[in-house]
Amino acid sequence: MTSNTQDSFSKNAAEALVPNLSGPSLGALMRRPEAGSLIGLIAVLAFFSAFGGANFLSVEGAASCLNVAAELGIIALPVGLLMIAGHLDLSVGSVLAAASMTIAIVSGHYHAPMIVAILAALCLGLVVGFVNGFLVIRTNVPSFIVTLATLSAVAGLTLGFSVILTASTSVALTSGPVAKALLGHFVAEKFEVALFWWVILIAIVGFILNFSPYGNWILALGGDSVSARNAGIPTDRLTIALFMASGLCAAFVGVSQAILYNSAQVAAGQSFIFNSIIAVVIGGVLLTGGYGSVVGIVLGTLTFSVINQGIYYTGFNPNWASLIVGVLLLLAVLMNNTFRRMALAYAPRTKGMARS
Amino acid sequence: MTAPMLKLTGISKSFAPIDVLHDISLEVFPGEVLCLLGDNGAGKSTLIKILSGVHKPTFGTMEMNGKVVVFDSPRDARERGIATVHQFGGTFPLMSIGRSFFVGAEPTKRWGPVFVFDRKRANEIAITEMRQLGITRIDDGNRLVGGLSGGERQALAIARAVYFGASVLILDEPTAALGVKEAAHVIRIVLQARQKGLAVIFITHSVVHALTVGDHFAILIRGSKAADFRKGEKSREEIADLMAGGEHMADLEAEIEGYKVTHGHQS
Numbered sequence: 269m270t271s272n273t274q275d276s277f278s279k280n281a282a283e284a285l286v287p288n289l290s291g292p293s294l295g296a297l298m299r300r301p302e303a304g305s306l307i308g309l310i311a312v313l314a315f316f317s318a319f320g321g322a323n324f325l326s327v328e329g330a331a332s333c334l335n336v337a338a339e340l341g342i343i344a345l346p347v348g349l350l351m352i353a354g355h356l357d358l359s360v361g362s363v364l365a366a367a368s369m370t371i372a373i374v375s376g377h378y379h380a381p382m383i384v385a386i387l388a389a390l391c392l393g394l395v396v397g398f399v400n401g402f403l404v405i406r407t408n409v410p411s412f413i414v415t416l417a418t419l420s421a422v423a424g425l426t427l428g429f430s431v432i433l434t435a436s437t438s439v440a441l442t443s444g445p446v447a448k449a450l451l452g453h454f455v456a457e458k459f460e461v462a463l464f465w466w467v468i469l470i471a472i473v474g475f476i477l478n479f480s481p482y483g484n485w486i487l488a489l490g491g492d493s494v495s496a497r498n499a500g501i502p503t504d505r506l507t508i509a510l511f512m513a514s515g516l517c518a519a520f521v522g523v524s525q526a527i528l529y530n531s532a533q534v535a536a537g538q539s540f541i542f543n544s545i546i547a548v549v550i551g552g553v554l555l556t557g558g559y560g561s562v563v564g565i566v567l568g569t570l571t572f573s574v575i576n577q578g579i580y581y582t583g584f585n586p587n588w589a590s591l592i593v594g595v596l597l598l599l600a601v602l603m604n605n606t607f608r609r610m611a612l613a614y615a616p617r618t619k620g621m622a623r624s
Numbered sequence: 625m626t627a628p629m630l631k632l633t634g635i636s637k638s639f640a641p642i643d644v645l646h647d648i649s650l651e652v653f654p655g656e657v658l659c660l661l662g663d664n665g666a667g668k669s670t671l672i673k674i675l676s677g678v679h680k681p682t683f684g685t686m687e688m689n690g691k692v693v694v695f696d697s698p699r700d701a702r703e704r705g706i707a708t709v710h711q712f713g714g715t716f717p718l719m720s721i722g723r724s725f726f727v728g729a730e731p732t733k734r735w736g737p738v739f740v741f742d743r744k745r746a747n748e749i750a751i752t753e754m755r756q757l758g759i760t761r762i763d764d765g766n767r768l769v770g771g772l773s774g775g776e777r778q779a780l781a782i783a784r785a786v787y788f789g790a791s792v793l794i795l796d797e798p799t800a801a802l803g804v805k806e807a808a809h810v811i812r813i814v815l816q817a818r819q820k821g822l823a824v825i826f827i828t829h830s831v832v833h834a835l836t837v838g839d840h841f842a843i844l845i846r847g848s849k850a851a852d853f854r855k856g857e858k859s860r861e862e863i864a865d866l867m868a869g870g871e872h873m874a875d876l877e878a879e880i881e882g883y884k885v886t887h888g889h890q891s
Contacts, residue, residue, distance in 0.1 A: 475738075475740075478741075479735075479740040479741055480738070480739075480740060480741060481730035481732060481739075481741050483741065484719075484723050484726065484727060484730050484741060485727075485728070487716070487718075487719050487723065488716055488719065488723075488724070488727045488728070491715065491716035491717070491718055491719055491724075492715040492716055495710075495715040495716065495727075496727065496728070497698065498676070498678070498698040498708070499698075499699075499702075499727045499728035499729075500697075500698065500699035500702060500728040500729070501727070501728045554718065558716065558717075558718045558719070559718040608718070611768055611771070612717070612718075612768050612770040612771045613771060
């Protein structure tokens with residue numbers, strides 16, 4: 269660029285930035301993808317505080333919500349990234365169970381060192397993720413179908429091998445103090461250590477989506493995969509990497525559950541399939557891709573967990589929790605659609621009035 | 625006249641049994657607008673895809689500034705300075721202006737050991753480049769592309785191409801989806817790009833738009849170049865006839881008649 273351009277550039281840039289200096293406002297917040305999920309979380313917190321009272325607001329109440337949120341959140345974050353990139357991953361449920369059985373069989377049944385068992389379980393997650401991604405890019409079959417198939421296939425393999433190898437569908441696991449301390453114990457006897465892993469993962473995924481160039485690639489891939497490829501983004505590699513991330517995270521939760529509960533079951537993890545999608549959608553991620561935020565996914569996860577656990581602190585029958593989740597999901601999607609439209613329609617009429 | 629920026633010689637493309645393009649030769653000069661005209665299915669989009677690196681030609685060669693080039697990917701073509709802008713311009717409606725401006729070529733800054741996307745700089749550059757093309761309504765790079773009008777999106781896409789140093793700008797029906805005023809604005813932007821010395825390939829259905837911007841015209845009919853002429857060599861009516869198929873249409877009809885007679889088919 270010429271120096272002339274540079275001059276006008278900095279002048280114009282200064283003008284362009286003036287409205288941004290007025291700081292965050294309500295209007296600006298409403299145009300963010302997570303606006304709906306923030307309102308949803310405040311609403312359910314208010315609801316359960318009113319009906320759950322002191323017990324819900326106690327440390328125990330918070331811990332029970334956060335423990336559920338942590339396990340769900342570790343899976344919801346990579347699933348959310350995938351959804352922003354325009355894909356779904358239903359196979360997480362089976363990967364969780366398969367990883368959990370792998371660590372229990374390798375370490376609990378065959379008495380191999382714990383580190384080998386953990387690596388085997390995590391590798392299994394990566395392999396399933398790779399297969400998902402590879403099939404999606406090679407066949408162009410929608411990821412919903414591909415991962416539905418691997419969900420079923422991995423569940424079948426897990427059950428089949430567990431019965432062949434151990435003649436059982438549930439295997440006990442004793443883990444050493446290091447594994448326990450890192451992956452499966454309750455901090456202060458209340459908070460699962462997974463909570464800390466969730467916080468680390470939020471930081472990593474938040475960095476990827478908001479600050480690294482890869483975040484831009486993910487948004488572009490979900491917005492329009494053909495244009496993204498034409499813009500020079502390695503869309504195939506990116507898709508495979510995202511599926512591998514969700515496989516790895518699902519396996520990680522499987523591993524930490526097995527270590528926490530000292531056993532693994534073949535049928536574990538199925539609730540995570542749709543719960544992760546619910547958390548992500550409540551969080552304002554567009555199901556068809558191209559739009560969403562990490563803050564939204566975290567808020568959606570918390571909202572889901574508060575409903576899931578908060579109901580036990582109220583006088584209501586816990587069976588109603590699913591009803592609340594269903595209604596909230598619908599409301600959240602409608603609200604998110606409205607906010608997205610507002611974000612699209614947002615056009616300042618005159619300069620200086622931009623952020624009223 | 626200077627040397628052609630881009631020269632196609634005998635480009636043919638067939639997908640398995642079907643010949644889509646047949647022996648196309650074209651020259652595009654810097655600071656000139658080549659209007660590529662033709663009916664639907666004439667092979668315009670295949671030709672664009674060859675130029676932008678999506679497909680490789682079955683036969684024929686492409687030269688840029690006198691050197692033979694082969695594009696292995698769209699990225700390859702872009703790095704050589706060929707930028708393609710599609711009908712709807714920005715194709716990421718839910719991305720911010722700054723982000724979509726730099727898709728695939730994000731500016732980064734250092735944060736300790738890692739490189740991060742420099743959103744502030746991306747927004748500033750995107751806004752400034754759009755201003756240079758006369759879009760002054762937009763002053764916030766965080767706005768979503770979907771909130772822009774059709775003409776503004778075209779401007780954004782053209783600004784992007786110019787910024788990234790494109791020497792050949794391919795515009796695929798940039799005015800087709802626009803109103804009269806917006807189309808006029810886009811045409812002005814095209815003329816601005818031409819003035820900067822870019823070689824512009826302008827694909828359109830509109831004879832009026834073509835005559836306004838074109839220095840040089842090529843008409844494709846059923847995968848072949850049916851006409852190649854410079855501004856002022858043909859009247860508007862002749863061009864319209866050619867675009868509708870012209871004399872080749874008559875040949876085709878005769879062919880169909882002949883086919884019916886020899887094969888006894890009902891069509």
